[in-house]
Amino acid sequence: MANALPTPKILLVDDDPDIIELLAYNLNKEGYEIASAIDGIQAIEVAKDFKPDLILLDVMMPRQDGIETARQLRQISDFKDIYILFLTARAEEYTEVAAFDVGADDYIVKPIKPRALVSRIKAILRRDTQQVENDAVVEIGQLVINRTNYSVINHGNPLVMPKKEFELLYFLAKHPNKVFNRDELLEKVWGVDVYVVERTVDVHIRKLREKIPEQYIKTLKGVGYMFSIEE
Amino acid sequence: MANALPTPKILLVDDDPDIIELLAYNLNKEGYEIASAIDGIQAIEVAKDFKPDLILLDVMMPRQDGIETARQLRQISDFKDIYILFLTARAEEYTEVAAFDVGADDYIVKPIKPRALVSRIKAILRRDTQQVENDAVVEIGQLVINRTNYSVINHGNPLVMPKKEFELLYFLAKHPNKVFNRDELLEKVWGVDVYVVERTVDVHIRKLREKIPEQYIKTLKGVGYMFSIEE
C-alpha cells in the first residue's frame, strides 16, 4: 500500500467543479494534500504523478466513468492497494456491484455532507479495510434477479426489462416486506439529483406488474409500495 | 404529505419577498411548516422561537449576511447541528469558502428551480428521521404490529388495515394501559393541523374492533379509549 504517514494525499475526481471545490476546501482544512481531476482519463495521469493515498472517484463522469477508471488504476502496481471511495448519486447505484468488484473501499452518497465525509475519510485512512456486504443476486419467491447481467428469471423463463424497471424491482426485492413511499423510491432508485415527478414511480410499478406475478408488488394506499413475500 | 411523523419545520431567510413566497408556497405544499425572516438579525430571533429543523439562508442580505448569521446560529446550542442550506446568486469563492467554514450542508444557486429544491430538502430531512426506525415493531398480547410494512398479525394470521386504522392501533398499542381522550388521539394520530370532528375517532375504533380481539380496546366512558393488557 502507498505510504500514508506524513500528510495523506487525496485525489479528487469529479466533473463538477463545485463538488471539487467543496471537497477540496474541507479536506484541505483537515490537513490533507489535495489534487483533482475532472474525468477518469485525467485522473490516471494525475495519479501517476501525485501518488495519492486515497482517491475519491465520481461514478458518473464524461469520457470514462469511475468504475472503468478504478479498474485501470488497480492494474498499475502503485495503486494496487490504494483506497478508493466512490461518489454516487444514490445508494443503490447500478454500478454498486461493479464498484466493489474493482475494489471500492466505501462509497459516499450525494448530497455530500462535508462534515460527515471528512470523518469518514479520516476513519478509512486510520483503520484497515472494512467489509461491506453486497448481493448481486436476489432470489425471492420464484424470481431470480441478477444484477451482474440485468436478468430476471421468473419460474425458469427469462424476462427482459429496461434499466429503470429492473432497478426498481431489484431495490424492492432486496428489501422485501418493507414499504417505501414514492419519495424514497425516487431517491434510492433514481438518485438524489434527479428531479422527476413522484407519479413516475406509478408508471414503472405498472410495467413491473405486467411482467412479474401480481402477488409480489403491493400498494399500501397513502403509504407506498412494497415487495411482499411470506417467510 | 407523505409521512406521518411530526411535520419538519423550515425557516426561510431572504430579503426578497418574492423568493420567500415562491419557496413558502412550494414547501408548504409538501407539508412542511414554514416561517420566514427578511434578514439575519430577524432570522435568529425567529429561529429561537420557531425551532426549525432546517434553515434556508440567503447569503446576501441587508443588516447581516447569511454567513455571519450561520456563524451565530452555530453558537446557539439548539442549532449546533441544524441543517443549513445557503442560497445565493452565482457564488464567488470567498463566499463559498466562508459558507462551508460555518458548516453549510448544501449550497443552492439561484435561479431556484422549485422542484429540485424541494427534492433536495426532502432528501436531507429524510436522512434524519430514518434513524428512528428502531421500535417499528410492537408485540403485544397475541398481536404483532409492524410499522415497516403496515402489517398486523393476530395469532399468526395477518390482518389488512388502511393507514389511519393502522396508525391508530399502532399508537394505542405502543402506549398500553393508558387512556387517551379523543382530542389526544386526534393530535397524536391525525396530526396537529388536521381539523376533524372528534367522533371520527369512534368510527375508527369501531373498525379496529371488527378486526382484533375485543379484549384489547377498552372504552372508559367519559374519559377515552385505551389499549388494555395484563402484565
Add this chain to the structure above:
DNA sequence: CCTCAATATTACGGAATTGTTAAATATAAA
C-alpha cells in the same frame, strides 16, 4: 328502573390516492 349524556353503529358522499393509457421527451442504437 328511568333519564340522558356518552358511545356504538351504520351508511353514504366526497376527497384523496392510485391505476391506466397515451402522448411528449429523452436516450441509445443503427
Add this chain to the structure above:
DNA sequence: TTTATATTTAACAATTCCGTAATATTGAGG
C-alpha cells in the same frame, strides 16, 4: 443523421378510504 426504445409527463378513470351525520344503544347517576 434516422430510427427505435426508454423514460417522463399529463390527463382521465377507477378505487379506496375517510369524515360526517343520522340513528341506535349503552350505562352511570339518580
